[in-house]
Ligand SMILES: C[C@@](CO)(OP(=O)(O)O)[C@H](O)COP(=O)(O)OP(=O)(O)OC[C@H]1O[C@@H](n2ccc(N)nc2=O)[C@H](O)[C@@H]1O
């Protein structure tokens with residue numbers, strides 16, 4: 381990757397417990413977040429004015445976006461500065477894997493380096509989106525608060541991941557609106573020390589994604605995606621964020637063949653395989 385290019389990895393909520401709601405409507409979360417070696421790229425070059433070009437297989441979904449999160453991130457760091465920004469969009473938009481947040485975080489990093497300025501403060505970063513602080517951290521984390529309270533999670537076993545999206549954009553606000561209970565229990569106070577990937581998968585099976593039921597109501601096809609993933613030899617499968625992207629975890633080396641099988645059976649679905657970043 382070129383020196384002025386930053387990778388914007390997909391964010392996956394392996395667990396997502398919704399534990400409350402604040403007065404302003406934002407929900408309190410308790411989520412185990414990881415990143416994958418699957419993502420967009422943001423490249424920056426010196427220029428007199430700020431500009432953004434978007435290309436890549438998922439660029440069309442953003443063609444009407446006058447207010448791309450990458451430009452919002454850039455303006456946070458100084459509206460008067462110029463840069464030519466190039467976003468290669470590979471992650472499906474509005475799909476529960478935080479593509480926009482990952483792009484914003486990557487733009488912040490790339491532009492801070494280009495312009496020789498500090499990153500914005502935590503409040504400004506959170507203002508770009510609840511997932512942006514986690515994406516800026518970029519390592520496995522326990523995410524609490526509305527997304528602003530982050531603790532590193534070391535010791536994850538080595539695993540590969542397959543992401544599958546059925547091509548239905550699921551708006552996050554609508555999924556939260558359909559949630560029936562907002563005061564669900566959090567994850568255990570202390571996360572265990574997992575012995576291996578099997579032990580980790582067993583633990584994940586005892587956790588939840590509280591947004592799964594409301595997301596299924598918005599996009600029933602999510603159920604088909606989960607069935608397809610569970611039909612492969614995976615360790616664990618679930619839905620990320622507010623959907624519709626679902627994931628499955630595998631021992632290292634066995635994800636791509638599972639992805640290819642799902643792609644063969646469902647050529648209209650988006651899919652990708654890669655390592656879980658640790
Ligand atoms: C649900 C999560 C879980 O990681 O992921 P995605 O499904 O978006 O990937 C995130 O909290 C989403 O983060 P992000 O997409 O950055 O959210 P924002 O732009 O700040 O908010 C979009 C909308 O989601 C709702 N929202 C978001 C975060 C939160 N803690 N409580 C909420 O209620 C609000 O309705 C808000 O208007």
Ligand SMILES: Nc1ncnc2c1ncn2[C@@H]1O[C@H](COP(=O)(O)OP(=O)(O)O)[C@@H](O)[C@H]1O
Pocket residue numbers: 442445447448449450472473474475476477478479480481483484511552621622623
């Ligand atoms: N660079 C970007 N990539 C994706 N979405 C963006 C971007 N900039 C702005 N958006 C807007 O942000 C919304 C959420 O996008 P995204 O982060 O992909 O969703 P999610 O967090 O559910 O995966 C989209 O509906 C889109 O309108």
